[in-house]
Amino acid sequence: MTEAADIPSVLNDHLVAALNTISAATLTHQLQMRGIRSTFLSGLRALHPEKRMVGRARTLRYVALREDQQPRLAGGLNAQKRVVESIQPGDVLVIEARGVPDAGTIGDIFVTRLVALGGAGIVTDGALRDTPAIADIGVPVYHQASHGSTYGRHHMPYSVDDSVTCAGVFVMAGDVIVGDAEGAVVIPAALVEDVVRDALAQEEKETFALEKVAEGQPTLDLFPLAKERLPEFGAWKASRDAQEGGQK
Structure with a gap:
């Protein structure tokens, strides 16, 4: 053993x-x-x-x-x-x-x-x-x-x-x-760090998509997130990060 x-x-x-x-x-x-x-x-x-x-x-x-x-x-x-x-x-x-x-x-x-x-x-x-x-x-x-x-x-x-x-x-x-x-x-065990990194990124994109769908937008280019929406996602993420940083 x-x-x-x-x-x-x-x-x-x-x-x-x-x-x-x-x-x-x-x-x-x-x-x-x-x-x-x-x-x-x-x-x-x-x-x-x-x-x-x-x-x-x-x-x-x-x-x-x-x-x-x-x-x-x-x-x-x-x-x-x-x-x-x-x-x-x-x-x-x-x-x-x-x-x-x-x-x-x-x-x-x-x-x-x-x-x-x-x-x-x-x-x-x-x-x-x-x-x-x-x-x-x-x-x-x-x-x-x-x-x-x-x-x-x-x-x-x-x-x-x-x-x-x-x-x-x-x-x-x-x-x-x-x-x-x-x-x-x-x-x-060997994959944990890579999986965590990519899982956090995935869930952030899914949170963005969920917000947009809840606002009434179609899923077509949101899930999965289309290349054309990446700039919008980047701006959303920057704003979100700034808000969370300001709350710390």
């Missing part, structure tokens, strides 16, 4: 602040523009749609239950316990549960511990257990279902910080996970 301290984090205060303003949809689009099509974690619901989530991915992989291996894999200091106890501030726990909806993958006790260690959120393509209690804890969580059983109904905890497939997306420990009300997206 890779030690948590050995997993690089590309995040800094500037990137976290920026990612907390950029929609998951914009980030997904930027990754599509780079040829990476499968980054949005499909089929998951946000337990707290009003909360944002940004953090370094830590991974937990569950495998299918096999009774002769259950004592070895599920007992003692198993993978679930190891990953929770190794959480560092800003980590998001990403759980591969094979899309199984009718067995819990994490409950309120382990979530409480994750939050106490500074964890930033949880993503599971399986079920939460103790969902009402986890909702009260307040941490951002993305999950497929809720179920009252423990993981032992269908799962065995198998590995920590291996690459996993969660909700159809390949996730590596150290990737960046961003969540909003729409859902969560995985950004490859």
Whole structure:
């Protein structure tokens, strides 16, 4: 198992602040523009749609239950316990549960511990257990279902910080996970700075387009923004920047 301290984090205060303003949809689009099509974690619901989530991915992989291996894999200091106890501030726990909806993958006790260690959120393509209690804890969580059983109904905890497939997306420990009300997206660590730069520029152009459409203008040369409208956009941006600068 890779030690948590050995997993690089590309995040800094500037990137976290920026990612907390950029929609998951914009980030997904930027990754599509780079040829990476499968980054949005499909089929998951946000337990707290009003909360944002940004953090370094830590991974937990569950495998299918096999009774002769259950004592070895599920007992003692198993993978679930190891990953929770190794959480560092800003980590998001990403759980591969094979899309199984009718067995819990994490409950309120382990979530409480994750939050106490500074964890930033949880993503599971399986079920939460103790969902009402986890909702009260307040941490951002993305999950497929809720179920009252423990993981032992269908799962065995198998590995920590291996690459996993969660909700159809390949996730590596150290990737960046961003969540909003729409859902969560995985950004490859090596691309984060470029994606943030271009995503901020994209959202600025979309804000301009939205304002003009709201005024009654057609979308034809606004979305996407036509070359002919770039001078107008530049003037709009300069005025907006000056206003924001004057408010600081």
